Amino acid sequence: MILPPVLQKRTSMFTSEIILQTLISGLLMGCLYALVAVGLCLIWGLMEIVNFAHGQFMMLSMFLAFWMYTLFGLDPLLSLPLGAVLLFLLGIATYFFIIKGILYTTFLAQIFATFGLGIFLHSMAQFLWTANYRSIQNPLLAGRIAAGQIFVGFPQLAAAIMSVIGFVFLYWFINKTEIGLALQAASEDREAASLMGINSNRIFAIGWGIGSACVGVAGVLLANFFYIFPEVGFTFGLIAYVAVALGGFGSIPGSFIAGVVIGLVEAFGGLLIDPAFKYLSVYVLYLAVVFIRPQGLWGRY
Amino acid sequence: MFAATAVFLLLFPAIFTLPFPQHIMIMIFLYATLAQSWNLIGGYAGQVSLGHAVYFGAGAYTSSLLLMKWGLSPWLGMLAGAGLAAGLSLIIGYPCFRLAGHYFAIATIAIGEIAQISMVNWKGGGGAVGLYLPILDESFTNFEFHSTKVPYYYIALGITAIVFLVTYLIEKSWLGFYFRAIKGDLDASRALGINVPKYKSIALAISAFFTAVAGTFYAQYILFIDPESVLPLMLSILICLVAILGGVASVWGPFLGSVVLVSLSEYTRTYLGGGGKAIDLMIYGGLIVLIARFQPEGLMGMLKKFR
Amino acid sequence: MALLQVNDLTKRFGGLVACDRVSVEIQEGEIIGLIGPNGAGKTTLFNCIAGFYPPNAGRVTFAGQDITSLPPDRVCQLGIARTFQVVKIFKDMTVLENLMVGGFVRSLNTRKVHQEAMETLNFTGLTEKRDMLGGSLTIADKKRLEIARSLMTKPRLLMLDEAMAGLTQKETQDALELIHKLHEQKITLFLVEHVMEVIMPISHRVVVLEYGKKIAEDVPEKVSNNEEVIKAYLGDKYHASRRAH
Numbered sequence: 001m002i003l004p005p006v007l008q009k010r011t012s013m014f015t016s017e018i019i020l021q022t023l024i025s026g027l028l029m030g031c032l033y034a035l036v037a038v039g040l041c042l043i044w045g046l047m048e049i050v051n052f053a054h055g056q057f058m059m060l061s062m063f064l065a066f067w068m069y070t071l072f073g074l075d076p077l078l079s080l081p082l083g084a085v086l087l088f089l090l091g092i093a094t095y096f097f098i099i100k101g102i103l104y105t106t107f108l109a110q111i112f113a114t115f116g117l118g119i120f121l122h123s124m125a126q127f128l129w130t131a132n133y134r135s136i137q138n139p140l141l142a143g144r145i146a147a148g149q150i151f152v153g154f155p156q157l158a159a160a161i162m163s164v165i166g167f168v169f170l171y172w173f174i175n176k177t178e179i180g181l182a183l184q185a186a187s188e189d190r191e192a193a194s195l196m197g198i199n200s201n202r203i204f205a206i207g208w209g210i211g212s213a214c215v216g217v218a219g220v221l222l223a224n225f226f227y228i229f230p231e232v233g234f235t236f237g238l239i240a241y242v243a244v245a246l247g248g249f250g251s252i253p254g255s256f257i258a259g260v261v262i263g264l265v266e267a268f269g270g271l272l273i274d275p276a277f278k279y280l281s282v283y284v285l286y287l288a289v290v291f292i293r294p295q296g297l298w299g300r301y
Numbered sequence: 302m303f304a305a306t307a308v309f310l311l312l313f314p315a316i317f318t319l320p321f322p323q324h325i326m327i328m329i330f331l332y333a334t335l336a337q338s339w340n341l342i343g344g345y346a347g348q349v350s351l352g353h354a355v356y357f358g359a360g361a362y363t364s365s366l367l368l369m370k371w372g373l374s375p376w377l378g379m380l381a382g383a384g385l386a387a388g389l390s391l392i393i394g395y396p397c398f399r400l401a402g403h404y405f406a407i408a409t410i411a412i413g414e415i416a417q418i419s420m421v422n423w424k425g426g427g428g429a430v431g432l433y434l435p436i437l438d439e440s441f442t443n444f445e446f447h448s449t450k451v452p453y454y455y456i457a458l459g460i461t462a463i464v465f466l467v468t469y470l471i472e473k474s475w476l477g478f479y480f481r482a483i484k485g486d487l488d489a490s491r492a493l494g495i496n497v498p499k500y501k502s503i504a505l506a507i508s509a510f511f512t513a514v515a516g517t518f519y520a521q522y523i524l525f526i527d528p529e530s531v532l533p534l535m536l537s538i539l540i541c542l543v544a545i546l547g548g549v550a551s552v553w554g555p556f557l558g559s560v561v562l563v564s565l566s567e568y569t570r571t572y573l574g575g576g577g578k579a580i581d582l583m584i585y586g587g588l589i590v591l592i593a594r595f596q597p598e599g600l601m602g603m604l605k606k607f608r
Numbered sequence: 609m610a611l612l613q614v615n616d617l618t619k620r621f622g623g624l625v626a627c628d629r630v631s632v633e634i635q636e637g638e639i640i641g642l643i644g645p646n647g648a649g650k651t652t653l654f655n656c657i658a659g660f661y662p663p664n665a666g667r668v669t670f671a672g673q674d675i676t677s678l679p680p681d682r683v684c685q686l687g688i689a690r691t692f693q694v695v696k697i698f699k700d701m702t703v704l705e706n707l708m709v710g711g712f713v714r715s716l717n718t719r720k721v722h723q724e725a726m727e728t729l730n731f732t733g734l735t736e737k738r739d740m741l742g743g744s745l746t747i748a749d750k751k752r753l754e755i756a757r758s759l760m761t762k763p764r765l766l767m768l769d770e771a772m773a774g775l776t777q778k779e780t781q782d783a784l785e786l787i788h789k790l791h792e793q794k795i796t797l798f799l800v801e802h803v804m805e806v807i808m809p810i811s812h813r814v815v816v817l818e819y820g821k822k823i824a825e826d827v828p829e830k831v832s833n834n835e836e837v838i839k840a841y842l843g844d845k846y847h848a849s850r851r852a853h
Binding site for chain 1: 343349351400404408411412414415421422534538541545580583585587590591597
């Protein structure tokens with residue numbers, strides 16, 4: 001196969017170590033993307049509203065971890081429950097103050113309600129904390145594990161493991177607990193669910209809470225090894241929407257798998273083409289998938 | 302009411318002779334044109350494009366590159382850019398229109414991002430550094446004026462007037478009805494003989510055409526373009542915001558929205574200084590949420606209630 | 609030559625056979641009823657004829673032309689109009705505007721279509737409501753609007769999907785009157801209905817579907833006494849009453 005010069009130069013540098021390294025980095029990051037995506041998907045599945053401020057919620061959680069560490073010396077691991085709870089509350093508040101009122105309005109209004117919130121939070125963060133990059137210098141989760149030539153960052157590994165745990169827990173919760181089943185019922189048929197005694201407002205608020213808590217956890221985990229700055233919300237938010245759409249709106253496992261796939265595509269895209277193009281490959285992947293299968297890979301619609 | 306506004310706009314540069322207020326009006330015209338163009342596909346036909354900047358950039362880059370590489374008149378370049386944008390929209394629309402609501406919106410974002418990333422990395426088109434348009438003698442043919450903004454003002458006014466007229470005519474014609482029907486209910490539209498993909502494409506092509514025209518105007522006005530200024534996601538969002546703020550699917554909405562937005566932007570920039578950059582975005586964000594939550598029909602909707 | 613001819617139409621959704629080799633022939637000017645229990649495939653049949661679903665097998669011929677794989681907009685242009693089980697009006701457009709949308713398939717002239725819309729409003733008794741928003745109408749008026757709107761496409765065949773569902777006695781009477789007027793205008797009618805008292809008296813023939821198959825087709829009196837049909841409805845005690853057409 002004749003490759004264009006750009007690719008030819010690259011492939012000659014590929015060793016199995018590099019490929020394996022990229023694979024692992026992609027998988028680990030992908031798990032984190034997956035957790036963020038799953039939170040978004042939960043909210044969508046419940047009331048067909050995409051939280052376009054999802055990325056900014058995560059950004060807030062990252063800053064929470066940062067300030068807890070900088071001001072109180074609280075390690076991110078300990079901030080984890082704090083992030084989950086506070087973001088849970090933020091989700092509920094968002095539902096009651098904004099979302100409840102737009103449930104039955106136009107599609108455009110729904111998109112822009114959360115989009116506006118996202119822009120607001122992003123600029124608020126910029127206003128309060130400037131656009132500078134911050135980082136947590138010495139978290140408990142630090143260092144690398146080496147396996148031959150392959151290096152795996154410990155915080156990344158921990159984040160990925162916890163993301164998977166988080167997803168498994170969420171999946172169990174949705175399918176095996178009463179509240180979870182109520183969530184499913186409400187997303188299938190609001191009216192029928194209310195006839196069964198399920199208070200749709202409460203359920204929707206809980207859905208928002210849990211979805212936001214997911215992102216709260218993801219944010220704190222990410223703060224261990226990623227730069228913390230206002231813009232980060234946009235990037236992760238965009239990746240989350242692409243993941244949910246790729247997996248198919250409405251499918252939680254689909255979103256998780258899509259998140260991991262995106263992590264891989266991003267990693268290999270950066271390797272094969274150019275680091276500048278790593279997000280490009282994600283967007284191209286999205287278009288490729290939905291053009292062939294308009295409802296995403298596992299979508300209901 | 303309309304006549305009074307028209308006269309006022311025509312006489313504006315004579316009343317306000319300083320360049321700054323004229324610049325403000327030019328910006329208002331620019332955003333009004335962009336929002337009105339978006340309105341056709343997003344407001345009337347209900348297809349929410351969150352990547353419209355790609356057409357703006359297409360117009361700006363096409364005419365600028367044609368000017369710089371082959372000395373083509375910016376006016377012809379404007380037509381070329383608009384034509385290219387319309388063609389691009391057909392290519393984009395064909396696969397995208399099969400997608401439902403959210404998938405479509407995200408696809409438009411993806412395409413916009415791909416365009417921006419591509420232009421950043423295309424050295425031939427200026428790359429991240431951008432393009433500095435050549436400073437030519439001030440003349441109408443060259444589409445450049447240096448000593449005064451007044452000709453720019455009238456060109457912008459002219460473009461805006463044309464776009465608004467086209468929108469008005471479309472609204473009254475079968476096209477307007479078909480666009481609104483498509484937004485209203487797809488199945489019913491098809492059952493009434495409407496070839497939905499065809500009309501979605503028509504709406505998008507016209508929209509892209511005028512968005513690109515605005516792009517060329519911008520290039521000739523500022524004389525510098527780069528991916529950050531003509532292709533970012535934020536621009537696409539602002540375009541939608543102006544349309545929504547003013548009131549979608551109305552002829553005057555985009556103008557109202559533009560007046561409010563540009564005035565707000567200038568106010569925060571002037572009076573809230575350096576940190577003002579973030580504050581004005583905070584206000585935008587809050588404004589969007591408020592409009593979406595309490596007044597989805599925008600300012601035009603509010604005005605109608607007071608009639 | 610029959611106006612509409614459906615031959616062995618089959619439509620599958622995954623493993624479910626929604627329509628199983630259904631054949632129907634409708635002559636111009638007839639009123640044909642389509643009945644059957646829920647899930648029998650009535651709306652699926654409509655959707656296949658109207659071009660919303662491509663059938664897996666079979667043929668649909670309209671006025672001598674094969675329309676089997678044509679999309680809905682082409683089918684409408686050729687002269688078949690249909691309404692929907694769950695009424696689909698344009699909520700944010702006025703009654704008049706709703707009608708005008710239908711008219712543009714025959715003429716692009718706004719003034720002409722406007723005038724035709726006014727006439728159709730008059731014909732269907734909606735003139736006073738012409739400036740009301742579609743979304744603010746009662747269910748009966750919405751259904752009437754949908755019929756009026758499809759009339760604007762000047763159909764030769766009009767397929768009504770449960771036009772009487774959810775209507776009161778009075779509203780049903782009014783709807784029946786409208787259907788009579790349509791018949792007088794020489795429009796061929798294909799009606800899906802659940803309300804037996806309505807469909808039996810007015811239909812020339814009734815087609816009965818069950819589990820996707822046609823189990824009976826005959827004049828209403830014979831159909832209502834058909835054992836298969838009675839079994840399918842299980843407990844539906846209806847006896848056809850005769851009414852002059």
